[in-house]
Every structure is written in structure tokens, then in C-alpha cells.
Amino acid sequence: MRFSLLRTLGYFAGGLWTAWGGRQRIEAKQLSNLRRLVEKARRDSPLFRRLYSDLGPSSEVELRDLPVTRKPDLMREFDDWLTIRSLPLERAREHLRDIDKLGVPIDDVAIFRTSGTSGEPAVIVSPSSLLEYYYGISLARFDRSQWKPIREVRKAGVSVTITGGNGHFAGAGLNKLMRHLAPRLVGHTAFVEAEQPIGRIVDELNAIPNLTSILTYPSVLAILAKEKEDGRLRIEPMIVRTGGEMLTGELRARVRQAFPSLKRDVIDAYGCTECLVPSIKCSHGRHHVNEDWVILEAVDEAMRPVPDGTLSATVLLTVLANDVQPFIRYDLGDCLRFYTDPCPCGSPFRSFQVEGREATLVRVGEVTLSPLVFDLEHEHARRIQLVQTSAREFEVRIEPADAAEARDVFQEVSQSVKRVFRDNGLIDVTVRESQAPPEITASGKFHEVLPLQGTDPRT
């Protein structure tokens, strides 16, 4: 696998050229990229050849002619899905079973897995073109205020990624891969496993000299902010970046206060393993789709487009920079809302906001609750988790800051949780204390609330 700086500059220059041409040039570029991908998929992927057998010529295809694709169907036919024949699922799985091969290419591609928070994990195959797109387009679309601190930080010290280390996830894997493919591009980096006990994460971070930047999930960041407030965490980062989960305004403000060393607001990206960077967030807080290389369609439950301004039931993703593993109108499961007006930043690219991931909502009978309604913080606990164990039963798992207080913490937390249920008309819900420690997802995210598995209709 070779990472080409020249092709990266091609994405950069092309990305600028497309943006300068406004809507007309963006839409033309998107359509020609789409038709080229459809042609390649029909020619070299047996699965897409079957799927598109009734379509007219690829040079006349429109997006709406193409059927929606879903992860379980694609994974079931993995060996027919790729446009290369040298990577059957069994070979990919064998690679993924060996953690020493994290971020090590297999022939001309890199492979990662998704966390499987909404069902079976997917195996994601990234050719070098996707990585070149990732760097080239970021370079083209970041504004000066976004680049300046990133450049300064790279010169000044160590950038730390804190994500799941128990599998081939893109967070840690991409870092390792790029260190191997293009070391000058990534600078000094370190990795800390998010699934360790908090005390150990704090010790590891405190031991890194000259730590200037952090990349992690919002749920891990919330814990770090608390550790910093309580004086256990002593790091003074200049930049904090997040991704993979929803970042609330409340957490953003809290982090700003807890880490006075920050040079700018938390940089929050909307990303997924399938595309790495479908959009870039501007200084006005909107996510702008990289429409020349990515298509995001906000749709309802029947996969019909919803008007701008309406919250979608899911989103269909098309990745135009990956012709090895085609993602075309792929049901991603996220809820988005496109803005109806142009962004004050002047970007010609359509913008949206993310409304959280459906899989984290809690369903009790007919009532659906956001995890944000529960107050799961306590001064004597490092972290608290509410787990739904059956339709109307929950347990509270506590990682105490001080063993003697565990009982009182449970009493107070369970009372506040029961109050939330009562306020929502739910009186027959049981809340129990659990001796088990809080559970971390496969990719190292910490969810304060774990809904009952299998209640999401898509899993």
C-alpha cells in the first residue's frame, strides 16, 4: 500500500477548484464521480452487477435510480461486494483477529472494523485513495483559523488519541497506518486505551511529557473534564478534538472551563469508519458535506427524502473516493437535519447538524427517552452507568471515587433515575444496584445509558 502525496495534492487542488465553481461545478463533479463509481462497481463487483442489472447505461445513471443498501446484506455477501477478488471475508477476519496487525496494510488496502453498536460489526476496506481524499480535502476545506492551531500543536508536542484498543478500530488503526505510510504528515503521536479504568488513563496521560492535543469520544472527554476539575488529571492540552458521538454545548463549555490551556473551542467532527470525513465543520458550527466526493441523503423510515429542516430517520451515505468497497446509498443509521438557509461562512457546500444516534435512545413501553434526561454524575463517583436489563428493569453500575461512599451514591442516583421515570409516566420500573463495573463498548466508548439490546428495529 502506497500513500501518494501527489494524489493527495490532486484532491486538495481539485477540492479548491470545485468549491470556487459554486453549486453548478460541485453538482457536475459529484455526478461524474458517481457515474464512474457505478460503472466500476458494475464491472468488478459481482454483487453490484446483480443489484444494478436492470439499470440503463452508467453514463446516464442518476442517484435516485439506485437501490438502498444495508450493512447486514452487504456483509453477508462480502466476497462478492468488493471490486477486488483477493480479499475474501475469511482472510480479512484472520487479519482482524491479530491485534498486532492493527494498522498494517493487507496488500494494497487497510482494513478496519466498526464497533457494532447498531448490530453486527462491519469490515471496512480502505484503499489509499480514501486516505488521500481524507488529507487532501481536509487541507482544502479547513479555514485558516482551523489550520493555525493544528500546525502549532504539531510542532510543539505530542498528540494523543484515546479510543478503543481492543480491536481494529479506525481511531487507533489509522494513526498507526499513517505513521507507517507518511510519518511526516502525522508528527509525534501516542495512543491510550479508552477501556482501561479511569485511574490508569489519568496516570498514562499525566506521564506523557509535552502533551498538546487530544482526540477522543465526547463520553471519554466528559470523564477527563471531571478528573481535571477534581485535580487528578494534570495535563494542559492546547487542542481537543472529538468524534464518533454527539458533543453537547454543555460539555463544550465545561471542557473550556476545565482546561484553560485550550487555544480554541473543542473541534468536533462527524465521522464514520466507512468514510472518515464525510463533512467538515465550519467556524459557524455547521457540518458541510464534501459533496464532490460524498453524498449524504436525509431520508424517512421508508427511505424517501425528507425536506431540509426536517429531522431524518436515517441517512444514506455514498462514498465516491472508495472504489474497492463501494458504499452507495448505504443506510448509516444517523439522524441529521439539513439547514434550509446558506451558511454565514459562505461555503457553497450544503450543511447539516447531527441529532445523535438512534441506537442510544431508551425505550420503556411506549415511552422513548433521551439518555440526556438522566443525571448520572455524582461527586463521589468516577463514572456511573444506567443499564436496561429488560423491558422495565434497570441497574446502576458505579465506579466509585471512594469505596466507602458507594452505597450512598447508589441511593441518590437511583432516586433521581426513578424520578425521571415517574415524570415520564412510568411507575412500574425497577432500578437495582449492580456490583458489576460500568461497561465500555467494543470500540472504547463509554455510554452513560445502555438501552436494551435488540430494541432498535435496524439491529
Ligand SMILES: [Zn+2]
Ligand atoms: Zn459554514
